[in-house]
Amino acid sequence: MDVNEKESKVSHNITIQYEIQFRFCESHFGGYQQPFLYFQVLLLTAQFEAAVEFLSRIDRLRCHAVHVALVLFELNLLMLPQSSHQQLLTRDDSDPSPMRRLNFARLIMMYTRKFESTDAREALQYFFFLRDLKTSQGENLFMSCVSELVLETREFEMLLGRLEKDGTRKPGAIDKFHNDTQKIIELVAKDTEAKGLFEDAVRLYDLAKKHDKVLELLNKLLSQVVSQATSPQSTRDRLKNLAFDVAGRYRTMGHEGTRSNTSTLYLLLDLLTFFDFYHEGNMEQSLEVMRQLQLLPLTSDAVEHKVGAFRHYTDEIRRCLPDILLATMTILHNQYKNAKNTSAQSPVVGRLKADDGGKDTFLNYVRSQARALIMFAGMLPYRLPGDTNARLVQIEVLLN
Incomplete structure (x- = not known):
C-alpha cells in the first residue's frame, strides 16, 4: 500500500x-x-x-x-487531555478530525467517589492506574488521589500504616502499590497541614520521620492550650498525651529535630505540669516547678538576667508568658493570704517557716517575689496584653 x-x-x-x-x-x-x-x-x-x-x-x-x-x-x-481538570470528553478545535479526548483520570475519580468512603482499599486499586499521570501542578496523580482519600476517609493507619512502640512503621495498604511510601506520607502530611488539621499532621509527619516538623507543629499546638485546665478527652488532654509519647520516644530512639524545637517541647511539657498543679489547687508544687524551670525571676537581682534570657525563647514560649505570670502572681497571692490568716505561733505556709523569722518576714519575702515579677514584666522587650499588666498590678496591690 x-x-x-x-x-x-x-x-x-x-x-x-x-x-x-x-x-x-x-x-x-x-x-x-x-x-x-x-x-x-x-x-x-x-x-x-x-x-x-x-x-x-x-x-x-x-x-x-x-x-x-x-x-x-x-x-x-x-x-x-492536557489537564485532568477538563471535562470528561473534549475535542481540540484546532484538530480537523472528529477524534475526542477522554479525561481518564476524571472518569476514575467519578467512579470511585461512590465507594471510596466505605471501601478505601478498593479505591486504591483504581487510583494505581493513575500513577504515570500528573496534576495541573505537576504532582503525581496517584499520590494526589491517595492524599484526598486519606483526608476524606480518615483511615490513616489502614492506608498509611502506623508507628509501633519501638519506632518502626507497620505497613499500610499503600505499601502494596508504591515503593516510595515515604513520599506519599509526606504529601498527605503537607496536605493535612494545609487544611489546618494540625493534630493529624503531627502524627503523619511523625510517621514520615519528619521529626523537626513534628516538634514545630506540636509546639504551636501546645502553646495554645498549655495554660488551660485539663479535662478527659479535651484537646489539651489529647495533645498532652501525644506530646509525652513523642518526647519519650524521641528521647529513647533519637531524632533529627533542631535543638531549639526540642528544648521548646520539653519546656512546654514542664509548663503543662506547672499548670496541672495550679488548676488542681496544689500551689506549693506548682511554684516549686516554676522555681526549677528558672523561667521567671523571683528576686530583684535576677530580673535583668531573666529579661536577657527571655530573648532566646521561641514565640511559642513567649505566647504563654502572660498566663505564666498571672498564674505565678496568683500563687504568691494565695501564699500571702494563707500566711496572713496563720497565727504567729504556727508554721507559715510557704518556703519560710516561723522559725526563719516569723510571719512578717515571710510576708515581706512574698512581696519581694511579686515585686520582681512586676519589674520583669515592665522590662520585657515584648508587649504584654493590657489586661495582663492591669491584673498583675492589681494583685501586687493586694499584697500590700
Missing part, C-alpha cells in the same frame, strides 16, 4: 467517524434503547474515547465503561 492509499484510507475512516458522531448521532442508533449497539459502532470505528464516555452516562453500565477504559488505557489506545 503506497502513501496515497494510506492517506485515502485514513481520510475515509475520518469521514465515517464524522458521519457517525455528527450526522447520525446516538438517536439514529437508538443509543439509550440499544446502548451496546451504539457502543459497538463507536468501538469498531476506533472512537474509543466517545464509546467509553457514552457508556459511562448510563448508571447501570458505568462500571463496564470504566473497565473498558482501563484496558484501553493500559494498551495506550486512549487520547488524553
